[in-house]
C-alpha cells in the first residue's frame with residue numbers, strides 16, 4: 001500500500017502521542033516497513049484505519065502491537081563501555097561512600113528506564129556483583145522498565161544468543177555470570193535476582209517510586225521532542241536521591257536543560273548529578 005504525505009503526517013502524530021518517538025517525512029520507509037505487516041495482519045485498508053484503531057484506548061492489545069512495531073530495541077551488554085567504567089570506578093564508589101551515615105547505608109535503588117531486552121540492567125547488576133564483595137548483605141533493587149511488551153518478556157527470560165553475548169561480554173564475565181542453555185547463554189540467578197521488570201511508558205506520570213540512587217536512561221529520550229525530553233529529565237530529578245547519578249546515551253546531553261543537573265566526567269563518559277538548592281543561610 002503506498003504511503004501518501006497525509007498518511008505520513010497522520011502516522012507521525014499518532015506515534016508521537018503514543019510513545020513520544022518523533023518521526024518525520026524522511027522516515028516514510030520506516031513507517032512502511034514497520035506497519036505494512038500490521039495492516040496485513042489486521043486486514044486494514046489504509047494507514048488512517050490503522051491510526052483510528054490505534055487511537056482507541058480501549059484496544060490496548062492493538063496499541064501494544066503498534067508500539068512493538070515502531071520501537072527499536074537496539075542495545076548490547078556494556079554498551080559504549082565508558083559509562084560502565086564510570087559506574088565502576090567513580091559513581092558507585094562515591095555513592096557507597098555517600099550512603100555511610102544515612103538511614104539505609106546498604107540500600108541502593110537503581111532504575112534502568114527503557115531497558116530494551118535486558119542487557120542494560122543485567123550489565124549494571126554484573127558491575128554491582130563485581131564491585132560489592134558483600135553484596136548479599138545489601139538491599140539492592142534494579143527496576144527495569146520499557147514500553148514494549150516484547151522487550152519486557154525477552155528481558156525477563158534472561159536468555160541471549162551467542163551473537164548477543166559476543167557483542168560486549170568478556171570471557172571472564174561470561175563464565176562467572178552466564179550458563180550455557182539452548183545454543184545461547186542465560187544470566188545467573190544472582191544477577192537476575194537483583195532485577196525486576198515492569199512495563200512503563202516514560203511519557204506518562206511515574207508510579208509511586210522510592211528515591212532512586214542511579215538512573216540509566218540511555219538512547220531513548222533522543223527520539224522524543226525537546227519538551228517531552230526536558231519534562232522527562234525534570235521528573236527523574238524529582239525521584240532521585242540527593243546523592244544520585246544519572247547516565248544518558250553517548251550522543252545525549254542535558255546541557256540544554258538549565259541548572260537542573262551538574263555534569264560529571266570520568267574518562268570518556270559524561271553523566272549527571274542533580275543540582276540541589278543551596279542550604280538556607282541562617
Ligand SMILES: C[S@@+](CC[C@H](N)C(=O)[O-])C[C@H]1O[C@@H](n2cnc3c(N)ncnc32)[C@H](O)[C@@H]1O
Nearest residue numbers: 019071075114116146147148201202218219220
Ligand atoms: C534503542 S533502545 C535503548 C536500550 C538501552 N537503554 C540502551 O541504551 O542500550 C530504546 C528502548 O526504548 C524503548 N522506548 C521507546 N519509547 C519509550 C517510551 N515512551 N517509554 C519507555 N520506553 C520506550 C523501546 O522499546 C526500546 O526498548
